[in-house]
Amino acid sequence: MTQTAPDATEALRAEIRAWLESTMRELRDGLPPTLSEADEMDFRRRYAKCLARDGWIGLSWDPRWGGRGMTRAELLVFAQESVRVDAPEPLGRHGTDILGPAIAVYGTEAQCERFLPPILAAEEVWCQGFSEPGAGSDLASLRTRAKPDGDGWRINGQKIWTTVGQYADLCLVLARTDPEARPHAGISAFAVDMRAPGVTVRPIEQITGAHEFCEIFLDDVHVPGDWLIGLPGQGWKFAMATLEFERGLYFMSRQVRLTKDVNDLVAHVRQNADLVPERIKDRLVDVYVKSQELQAAVDFHIESSLGGARPGPDNNATKVFWSETYQELADIGAEVDSLLVERPVGGKDWSQFYLEARAATIYAGTSEIQRNIIAERGLGLPR
Numbered sequence: 001m002t003q004t005a006p007d008a009t010e011a012l013r014a015e016i017r018a019w020l021e022s023t024m025r026e027l028r029d030g031l032p033p034t035l036s037e038a039d040e041m042d043f044r045r046r047y048a049k050c051l052a053r054d055g056w057i058g059l060s061w062d063p064r065w066g067g068r069g070m071t072r073a074e075l076l077v078f079a080q081e082s083v084r085v086d087a088p089e090p091l092g093r094h095g096t097d098i099l100g101p102a103i104a105v106y107g108t109e110a111q112c113e114r115f116l117p118p119i120l121a122a123e124e125v126w127c128q129g130f131s132e133p134g135a136g137s138d139l140a141s142l143r144t145r146a147k148p149d150g151d152g153w154r155i156n157g158q159k160i161w162t163t164v165g166q167y168a169d170l171c172l173v174l175a176r177t178d179p180e181a182r183p184h185a186g187i188s189a190f191a192v193d194m195r196a197p198g199v200t201v202r203p204i205e206q207i208t209g210a211h212e213f214c215e216i217f218l219d220d221v222h223v224p225g226d227w228l229i230g231l232p233g234q235g236w237k238f239a240m241a242t243l244e245f246e247r248g249l250y251f252m253s254r255q256v257r258l259t260k261d262v263n264d265l266v267a268h269v270r271q272n273a274d275l276v277p278e279r280i281k282d283r284l285v286d287v288y289v290k291s292q293e294l295q296a297a298v299d300f301h302i303e304s305s306l307g308g309a310r311p312g313p314d315n316n317a318t319k320v321f322w323s324e325t326y327q328e329l330a331d332i333g334a335e336v337d338s339l340l341v342e343r344p345v346g347g348k349d350w351s352q353f354y355l356e357a358r359a360a361t362i363y364a365g366t367s368e369i370q371r372n373i374i375a376e377r378g379l380g381l382p383r
Helices: 006-026 039-055 070-083 093-108 109-120 237-272 280-305 313-339 350-357 367-378
Strands: 126-129 145-149 152-163 172-175 187-193 199-204 213-224
Touching: 006 070, 039 350, 070 213, 070 237, 093 109, 093 126, 093 237, 126 145, 145 237, 152 172, 152 187, 187 213, 187 313, 237 280, 237 313, 313 350, 313 367
Parallel strands: 126 172
Antiparallel strands: 145 152, 145 172, 152 213, 172 187, 199 213
16 A cells, blocks of 8 residues: 555545534534533544544445545544544444454454444444453453353353443453463453343442443353354454554554643643743653654554554554653643643643553553563563
8 A cells, every 4th residue: 555645645634624623513512611421421422423424433444344444644644633623532442443453354254244334333332351350461361261052152251441341332252262272272252242141340430530441240141153253262363453453553543642732731831931840841851752752653653554564562662652651741741730720731630631641551451561572572582
């Protein structure tokens, strides 16, 4: 695939900008400045419906399934314009950006026809049932079991830290189907109906007071045989594919938002330079430089993808660098906010941002695990 010509990119940017500005006016009309958690989720769901309605969802997907087949360079334009108008993260993004692309790789033709169109139509929201109380970073030690049951499977186990599980229609569950196989080889991937008998969802209250994550209990849940994604024992490969998408495309938009937050804070500190200590300015300069380095990494990944390269351990390095820079920015922003309490940065709640950022070095793989992967797979170091 060739790189998009500059004129075509600018035409696409103008089209995206016009659509986003119009859609955000439509969605925000009559909304209060601060939304409750339920209202925020409704806002995100309505935004996803608008994206689906006008063909701005699944942009990198094969047109065969309703996508636009866009390059990462074009996806970057959409991310930049979305951040510019402060568009929300659409509900269902795990389906469009992470699980759907992996199903397209490992699913059968019939599974793709069943699961992919509803994702792009924003009709079915997916969540990701990977982590367990005793198997978070060490995912291969998961204990959830799936046993053959007639023409299907019976699943028993528990999942935790499942994002937006209480709003999901379907869950991609990793379960052990062969307890005799070595840990990585005995895992399979299943699509599970969140309304099936035996599925119990309990939201988890976070330090922010929100309930973004859930724990899911699976008690003798029946799954149809054709809802096993791929072959028995391919669950680990499926999981690794989803993590490639998560640490690549998914984090690209988060990096764009990080860049905007850094630039906003830099501008705010400049406007109030006499009230901000030099030590904070020095830390902010360091974070600004890191944000530019991260943007360069995003540009490198885009250029590599245009040449046909697949994501590798460099994406793990980018995730580590992003999450730690994100936390540093949150620390600085909260401190600046406490000094300039009468002059908030664009209305941003930095204390909330600070609390949210605590999880950044944990989700999508802890920084410790990421460094192990970088060392072993990227640098060839011994275990």
